[in-house]
């Protein structure tokens with residue numbers, strides 16, 4: 114099983130989930146659970162649209178069960194690409210389909226690497242030979258020697274490095290894992306793909322209390338710029354970050370952060386990629402989190418909510434500017450995946466977006482986000498609940514040993530609290546959410562986007578009871 118301590122199931126049964134409806138799941142014993150994690154932050158429309166989506170899949174199966182996007186198109190991929198482009202902000206108009214989030218991140222990094230090659234950036238500046246042809250355009254061969262250099266280096270991009278943030282999760286395939294900022298899941302696979310540097314995420318909770326928001330933003334931006342300078346700005350192709358970082362617990366950006374990140378990327382001619390595998394398709398109350406924070410990325414990676422996880426499909430969305438060097442007569446993005454743009458997956462994603470529009474899912478999240486936050490805020494009275502952060506239908510609660518000093522739990526205490534108590538207690542109480550200590554210990558709450566006040570109350574009531582017992586346990 115994925116990311117699972119298998120030994121635990123020597124002594125306990127594997128939970129087997131057999132059906133779902135709305136925000137609820139049912140296990141093989143008939144017990145019901147409120148799914149406060151929407152599968153894996155991903156079943157945005159909830160579990161009740163199987164008939165309608167199944168019909169769309171069946172219709173597509175009958176018409177054309179599979180065909181490829183390698184040199185061919187088919188109607189569903191064309192329609193879905195157009196739909197995604199119309200929902201994506203600004204000139205993010207070009208769509209490349211893949212099978213999930215890791216592949217999307219992997220593809221984005223490859224796209225960024227090849228972008229600079231395709232744009233014709235000179236790979237070995239300074240090697241230009243005497244007698245260079247006057248007026249040659251950047252990247253054009255000026256002499257025979259130069260032509261050989263350009264050709265020989267076409268497969269060795271000089272801009273290949275990426276910058277991401279500490280504790281950020283970006284997937285598990287080797288490229289995506291290399292961008293990942295979680296030491297524990299990187300360590301068994303090192304050495305990873307060079308060279309990624311990780312800078313601070315936007316965790317405000319453990320910053321000095323006297324620091325202003327503007328100072329915090331400046332600290333983050335200075336650090337980002339210093340990292341790029343240290344790596345060599347003309348070796349960096351990608352800055353890859355989530356609009357709101359999930360791992361570590363819903364780190365929202367401070368005021369001015371994204372404007373500053375965009376400016377730094379522009380200053381050093383680096384592509385900015387927004388990892389919206391979680392935040393797109395309504396989670397933050399917008400089709401894309403980039404719109405919510407006016408991020409203006411060059412690339413967006415998405416997956417989960419694109420189909421509400423009724424299908425395995427992801428997408429890389431790029432601006433016209435990023436794709437421009439790939440549009441020449443003999444150029445191409447040298448990348449492909451058999452199942453990228455699979456017609457049945459596309460049909461499902463199209464139906465999901467149709468349902469989201471019809472049911473007013475985005476409007477619902479915006480209308481209810483304040484109520485969700487204020488309901489969850491009741492939990493701040495519990496001794497171990499230190500912080501509540503997030504936006505839209507995307508929240509985390511940070512658990513602390515001492516609320517006044519914000520002291521966190523030790524590794525052993527986390528083990529006792531999260532794995533020894535909370536995960537099982539929540540599950541026993543009929544709720545699925547995630548107790549996570551990839552950073553500081555947090556509870557992640559991210560229900561289907563069809564949740565309403567009844568579900569907010571139930572989540573808060575179950576968490577209230579379990580966390581109160583958890584507080585007592587840690588004081589004992």
Ligand SMILES: Cc1ncc(COP(=O)(O)O)c(C=O)c1O
Nearest residue numbers: 213214215282283284388390391
């Ligand atoms: C921000 C982010 N990027 C990438 C991924 C990887 O997606 P997948 O599990 O579909 O490969 C995830 C998965 O949770 C994610 O949260």
